[in-house]
Amino acid sequence: MAPRAHWQSLLEVVLCSGFPTQLVLTGVALMAGLRPMTGGGGLSLPFVAAVSAADTVLLIALVLWFLHIRDESPQALFLGVRPILAEMRLGLLLAPLVVIFMSGAIFWLRQLLPNLHTVPENPFEALARSPAGAFALLLVAMVAGGIREEMQRAFLLHRFRTDLGGAAIGLLLTSAAFGIGHLVQGWDAVLVTAALGAFWGALFLARGSILAAVASHALANGTQVLIAFLQRPEVLGS
Numbered sequence: 001m002a003p004r005a006h007w008q009s010l011l012e013v014v015l016c017s018g019f020p021t022q023l024v025l026t027g028v029a030l031m032a033g034l035r036p037m038t039g040g041g042g043l044s045l046p047f048v049a050a051v052s053a054a055d056t057v058l059l060i061a062l063v064l065w066f067l068h069i070r071d072e073s074p075q076a077l078f079l080g081v082r083p084i085l086a087e088m089r090l091g092l093l094l095a096p097l098v099v100i101f102m103s104g105a106i107f108w109l110r111q112l113l114p115n116l117h118t119v120p121e122n123p124f125e126a127l128a129r130s131p132a133g134a135f136a137l138l139l140v141a142m143v144a145g146g147i148r149e150e151m152q153r154a155f156l157l158h159r160f161r162t163d164l165g166g167a168a169i170g171l172l173l174t175s176a177a178f179g180i181g182h183l184v185q186g187w188d189a190v191l192v193t194a195a196l197g198a199f200w201g202a203l204f205l206a207r208g209s210i211l212a213a214v215a216s217h218a219l220a221n222g223t224q225v226l227i228a229f230l231q232r233p234e235v236l237g238s
Contacts, residue, residue, distance in 0.1 A: 009163035012066045013156055016059060017177060025054045043123045049136050052144040059148055063155045077158055078151060080208035087207065091215025098199075098220040102192055109188040119186035125228035134229040141225050146218025150210045153178070153201055161205075171201045 014020065026036070034047045067074050110117045128134040153174055160170025179194025200213040207213075 005163050009159045012062075013159050013164065016062055016066070016152060016155055018055070018059065018152060018181060019177075021055050021058050021062070022051065025051050025058065028054075042126050045127050045133050045136055048124075048127065049140055052140045056144045056148040059152055063151055066155070078154055078210045082207060082209050082211075084211060087209050087211035088215045090207075091212035091217075092219060094203075094212065094216040095219035095223070098196065098216050099223050102196070102220065102224070105192045105195070106188055109191065113188070116188040116191065117186055119184070119189070122185050122189070122228075124185065125224075125231075128225050128228040131229075134225055138222055138225045141221035142218040145221040146214050149178075150200060150204070150214045150217055153197065153213070154204050154210045157201055157205060167205055171198060171205070174201060 029047055029051050030036075034050060035044055036047045038044050064074055067077065124137065127137050156174050157167055157170045160173070161167040164170065175194045175197035178197030179190040179192075182189045182193040185193075196217075200217055203213045203216075204210055
């Protein structure tokens with residue numbers, strides 16, 4: 001591996017990690033007059049939706065550009081050679097297991113390690129209390145979560161696998177970063193999402209395609225939003 005390729009890959013990984021782009025876009029949103037919090041102290045849905053949508057476009061554009069300048073095929077990286085429908089079907093079959101794991105892991109962490117439950121209420125679940133909020137959050141969760149995050153994860157793992165020490169190191173670091181990116185939801189959510197990041201990353205490495213990870217991730221996220229919408233107080237109290 002040439003030193004230039006090493007440093008170029010490291011720069012690409014940092015830029016596509018999600019943290020620089022979200023930091024820049026948060027600043028742009030603030031300058032545009034959007035505020036991250038509502039008057040009641042909750043997350044602002046317009047702010048979350050705007051930053052998530054812009055970050056999705058920017059990150060995917062960066063990934064595609066970095067692949068282009070090295071003459072690498074996005075189709076080969078993201079889709080591989082396996083049948084598309086079979087991969088999607090696998091992802092849909094895995095989604096219920098992902099939801100069960102998320103719910104069970106959060107429940108047991110709160111029973112066994114209650115100090116990790118540092119956020120009384122998931123701020124994103126609060127956004128799903130109205131039909132409009134639930135619909136907007138559903139789009140964000142399935143597109144920004146399911147599609148963008150899996151394209152991002154695959155690209156980062158690809159760079160680690162070829163230039164930065166191997167897929168195992170990449171899987172460890174990207175999973176840890178994925179968990180930390182959910183810190184606003186509490187430390188219990190950090191641990192669970194880190195484990196899920198490792199699962200989806202391993203799934204990509206094993207299948208050579210992001211499709212199963214995309215399908216399971218998007219459907220699991222969508223299910224979470226639907227559950228949050230159905231558990232809003234006016235429904236539970238009826």
